[in-house]
Amino acid sequence: MxxxxxxxxxxxxxxxxxxxxxxxxxxxxxxxxxxxxxxxxxxxxxxxxxxxxxxxxxxxxxxxxxxxxxxxxxxxxxxxxxxxxxxxxxxxxxxxxxxxxxxxxxxxxxxxxxxxxxxxxxxxxxxxxxxxxxxxxxxxxxxxxxxxxxxxxxxxxxxxxxxxxxxxxxxxxxxxxxxxxxxxxxxxxxxxxxxxxxxxxxxxxxxxxxxxxxxxxxxxxxxxxGPLDRDSLRLAVLDLPNPAHRLAWLADHLDRLPGSGIIYTLTVAGATETADFLRSRGFAVASYTGQVEDADRRAAEQDLLDNKIKALVATSALGMGFDKPDLGFVVHLGAPPSPIAYYQQVGRAGRAVEHAEVVLLPGREDAAIWRYFASLAFPPEDQVRSVLANLWSDRPTSTQALEPLVDLRRNRLEMMLKVLDVDGAVRRAKGGWLATGEPWTYDTARLRRVAEARATEQQTMIDYATTTACRMEFLRRCLDDPEATPCGRCDNCVGPLFDAEVSAASVAAADAFLGHPGVVIAPKKMWPTGLGAVGVNLKGKLAAGEQIEPGRAVGRLSDLGWGSRLRALVGPESPDASIPDDLAGAVVEILKDWAHGDDAWALRPAAVVAVASRSRPELVGSLARHIAQVGRLPLLGTVEVALDGESDGRGNSAQRVRVLHDAFTVPPAVAAELPGLSGPVLLVDDLVDSGWTMTLAGRALRRAGAEGVLPLALAVAG
Missing domain, CATH: 3.40.50.300 (P-loop containing nucleotide triphosphate hydrolases)
Incomplete structure (x- = not known):
């Protein structure tokens, strides 16, 4: 004993x-x-x-x-x-x-x-x-x-x-x-x-x-x-046709929801856009994401606790650990990828009130967002082995020093190292990471099981949104609650809890808000650290005469408004085709705003140059031709790119610079026109991810004689 x-x-x-x-x-x-x-x-x-x-x-x-x-x-x-x-x-x-x-x-x-x-x-x-x-x-x-x-x-x-x-x-x-x-x-x-x-x-x-x-x-x-029923929660799902209708529904119904609450979105851009739109409609709301400064997050939390705001518009950064017993509602703009995660998030509401409203507004773009985040899971074996091969057992290597040596972005690299630490293959030490020398096996079977479980959870979340059975019972069964029974409160048990109709005025306002194109492409000013370790002799600041200027894109791939349209056009499986009329019109609107807005360009573009595209030459070429025609500018040609091997454009900055730093050339016919131009060149591409393609193509143009380079793209990743 x-x-x-x-x-x-x-x-x-x-x-x-x-x-x-x-x-x-x-x-x-x-x-x-x-x-x-x-x-x-x-x-x-x-x-x-x-x-x-x-x-x-x-x-x-x-x-x-x-x-x-x-x-x-x-x-x-x-x-x-x-x-x-x-x-x-x-x-x-x-x-x-x-x-x-x-x-x-x-x-x-x-x-x-x-x-x-x-x-x-x-x-x-x-x-x-x-x-x-x-x-x-x-x-x-x-x-x-x-x-x-x-x-x-x-x-x-x-x-x-x-x-x-x-x-x-x-x-x-x-x-x-x-x-x-x-x-x-x-x-x-x-x-x-x-x-x-x-x-x-x-x-x-x-x-x-x-x-x-x-x-x-x-x-x-x-x-x-114990049993997992939450007898204060009333669950409902509304199937609305597009993001504008979902924002309009919020604008029409937010005042009718009890007390104060949380509006969850799947992306940082979604949280920011939703908060901005609701503020424009007169609501006191605050955004809460991993990109908001800690002091601002604290202030937003306190404002919600004190009922000074109607809602926090949040990503999963607020998914755990927020305690407001009288929270009156939780609304999701877009479904989380797991019913378990959904149950956890809606559980923030109704802890000390008789009734709390829980509303899911799923979007057709949800699955694409789930796939994107799933693609950031544990890296393939060759990338893991590359990390292990670049670690020493007797001197620590910092994440910052390791990053240029492997084609993984910082947050994914750090997550992988933590897993390897738990597995005993590496050890975190003061100053970085050490290889332990212990044998390590890439557990393909376990990773496959986890991936399959994630896929099953995603399908189950789709099933939750479409079920005609009790929604609380559905969630409780997902959590293997043996006492799960119909709740008698949800929209499937008692009938619709909310009207799906939205006012024409709110739809028009949401359409106008989401339909306005234009996000800034921030220029790179510093080279990534550690380039010397990969044989590239560049460090510190980019030379002033080689920098590009702030640019513009129609939108982000994660935007509520333009996101789904842009993903369909520049996604990895998208066919190459000429620029559609709606995107062409959006680009013209951007150029008008760029010319006359508060942060207008200093000099009007004098010519158009395209980045040569291997994946979407017709899309980029037709976009450049359209801009030249509308702006009555000469189309000089393309900046050519020659790459050794393939690159998906999603590696870290150091690896992107390693691949691209000497890959761009300006053809003699284009270079001959640059010194005589009376303004900057408008440099056109389809997608900006790390930003280094635009930076280095623009650098090639600057070194060839361009007075300035203004980047313009259809989409920004993220």
Whole structure:
């Protein structure tokens, strides 16, 4: 019999009753005088504080998972004082950490957080921990693999931890909908815990497969899985014909939705456009994406908490960790790629109100966006092997130094390295990454299974949008909830909850907003770092006489308005064809705005030159001819490109420059015309991705005598 089991048997029923009474008292401090522990909440607290077990709670959002670990913390600290050690909560987002610190204070619990936003406080917090003055320490999963923290703080912290809490524990599993490699570093933390240290893992979004995976990693865990119905949520789906109608529906119905809420979009561009449009229609909203500064995100969060705004328009950056119990609605412009992710996001609403509205407005472009994000998954084996081949075992290589040597962009490279770290093939050290020399196998079969599971989830999300059965029951079955039954609240159970009609005025306004073309192409001014490592002798600033000027494109591939039209034209499977009339008209409108807007070009273009295209010569050529004809400008010809091998244009900047830096030539007939021009050249291409094709083709024109280069493209990636 283990020590834990023996201790549990020696605890009498009276002792357990006394612990429960104290637990109820702590809960009342946390949640009010009338709060009472749910039975599974008590079972979890009892297992943690009396039996010192590991517990996995899979319970719906709003069930009270945070109450379990705050009450358990208070009991452990009351019983053992500072000797109990702090509760360590691994939490995924800063928003959640801020909410948790405030909640802990209500229960008289002293909580601190270590994250990337408070580096200057780390030493002070560590001293407070050593002095026994911290009851709860919240850390981000990324801290677990920070070399200094992992080597110098984590071992001592693991030895002293009184309770380990893994919030949003589905992230531990690569089957989970939001797998984060840093979470897998918890294995190291778990291995360093003393034998009787209790562990609590919590999530609201784990099906049976993810639950089993997380429970196995915890080891000998008590799994408490409850029904996942949310009786305050009323689910509805509206099938509207296009993005303009979806924005118009929001403009017509947002005031009718209760309280304040969240509008989710699939892309950063979608969030920005939606927020801008709603503000133009008089609504107080704010955008919340990974590209918004942290201070602005904090301000937006607080404005929503204080009901100063009607909605946050957010990407999945707000998917976890935002706690506003009276959130009245969640609307999705576009469907997430997984019903599990969808359930998790809509679970933010209706936690402390009788009714909350949940509306999905799916788009025909959703599947294309899902495919794009899926293409950024774990890289192919040859790219992984290339990374391993460029690492040393005795001196660290930084991600920045490694990037020029492999054809992967920074965020994808970092994700891959974290996975390799968990697998033992590399190790993060101060200054970069080390090869461990341990044997490593590319697990093709597992990656295929995960990809197939993702594809199944995407189809299931399509099925959710089109089902005629109960929507809540559908979601609960996706999460393997054995108690799933019809909810009697959703649009399929009781009939339509919302009118799909939109006003002509709102549609016209949305059409005008989304139909206005024009985004800026920012010029490159600095060469990528590390080019010397790939044999390219370029560094620092681009010479002033070789730079191009700010340019224009019709739109981004991720735009709500032009995005689907542009993807159909310049996507990898799109056939080459002449410029369609609607795109030709949009380009003319851009040129008019460019000539007369607040940021108009300094000099009118004097000629047109095209970038020679191997994939879409007719599209680019016809666009250049049309511009020359409409603008009554001479079409000088093309900048020619000669490449060794194939390139899909989606590599990192250093690799793009390596491939392209000497690939462009200006034909003599074109070069002969450049010195005599009275203004810049308009350089035409179909798609701008990394920006280096335009930059280096423009550089070739500048070196051949062009006074300036104004880039113009149909689309910008992203």
């Amino acid at each position: 283990t020590e834990t089991r023996a201790t549990a048997e020696q605890t009498t029923a009276a002792d357990r009753a006394a612990v429960r009474e104290r637990a109820e008292a702590v809960l009342r401090r946390l949640a009010g005088d009338h709060a009472v522990l749910r039975e599974d909440q008590w079972r979890a607290i009892e297992a943690l504080t009396v039996d010192r077990r590991r517990v996995l709670c899979v319970q719906r959002t709003g069930w009270g998972k945070s109450a379990v670990y705050f009450v358990a913390t208070a009991l452990l600290r009351d019983t053992e004082g500072a000797a109990a050690g702090p509760t360590v909560i691994v939490s995924p987002l800063l928003a959640l950490m801020r909410n948790q610190v405030e909640a802990a204070a209500r229960a008289g619990i002293r909580a601190r957080t270590i994250n990337s936003a408070n580096l200057d406080e780390w030493s002070e917090i560590e001293a407070e921990i050593r002095a026994g003055e911290v009851d709860v320490l919240l850390i981000s999963p990324e801290r677990l693999n920070n070399p200094d923290f992992r080597d110098n703080v984590l071992p001592g912290l693991a030895a002293e931890t009184g309770l380990l809490v893994v919030d949003e524990a589905h992230c531990v599993s690569d089957w989970g909908h939001d797998f984060r490699p840093d979470y897998r570093r918890l294995r190291t933390f778990l291995a360093g815990l003393p034998s009787r240290t209790p562990v609590l893992a919590t999530t609201a979004t784990a099906n049976s497969r993810v639950t089993a995976d997380v429970a196995e990693q915890l080891g000998d865990a008590l799994v408490l899985r």
